[in-house]
Amino acid sequence: MTGLLVAVELTKSFGSTQALSGASVSIDAGEVVAVMGPSGSGKSTLLHCLAGIVRPDSGQVRYRDQELSAMSDGQRSALRRGEFGFVFQFGQLVPELTCLENVALPLRLDGHRRKDAQRRAAEWLERLEITDVAGKRPGEVSGGQGQRVAVARALVTGARVVFADEPTGALDSLNGERVMRLFTAAARDSGAAVVLVTHEPRVAAYADREIVVRDGKALDLARHT
Ligand SMILES: Nc1ncnc2c1ncn2[C@@H]1O[C@H](COP(=O)(O)OP(=O)(O)O)[C@@H](O)[C@H]1O
Ligand SMILES: [Mg+2]
Secondary structure, three states, rough: OOOOOEEEEEEEEEEEEEEEEEEEEEEEEOOEEEEEEOOOOOOOHHHHHOOOOOOOOOOEEEEEOOOOOOHHHHHHHHHHHHHEEEOOOOOOOOOOOHHHHHHHHHHOOOOOOOHHHHHHHHHHHHOOOOHHHHHHHHHHHOOHHHHOOOOOOHHEEEEEEEEEEEEEOOHHHHHEEEEHHHHHHHHHHHHHHEEEOOOOOHHHHOOEEEEEEEEOEEEEOOOOO
């Protein structure tokens, strides 16, 4: 298979539980893909394998034709920092920092000067329509605003793939839809691919296509290539 990010025949067990039993997927540059399936079907495990967070028992994950398992831990974490972005169910923002500082943080860790990092972070807050939360701490903003901060933080470094695991799972449907609209628009604008785990069809509707995971196997639906 060709593609920006390709998984071939992944298997992964946790004790006697087989989470993945031969899952294969291919993600192209810039596409938004929803990973759907019932609870416990292996969606999060698949996402963690694709992102190089979990090592599969067998099978391969390739990013730009480089096999993740052949990389050193240092190379894999450099890849995660430089090319990947992450959005989880609960934003996982740093509570002591302001929202602006949270978005600027990955740039600061990359060695950008404070002023430059904060200017770029402010641009991302504007794109996500949350300039008003810049000076607030995560504990002082709504769930939907916090998730938009998390999206800004995932994209600010120019990530090529953003992994999102139930990013609207803790939001009501109105806020969930707003996050998805702004998230997918911002990702499409910057050409980032999105791997979006969700069990909500309303959220999946923002994707270009769906991959259904069932019993640890992945099925590509309506692949338009
Ligand atoms: N770290 C873990 N330790 C033990 N079992 C796990 C772990 N992660 C996932 N599992 C199990 O693997 C299966 C798939 O889990 P998961 O990938 O989280 O599914 P989903 O995200 O679709 O709900 C489930 O039966 C789950 O309990
Ligand atoms: Mg999950």
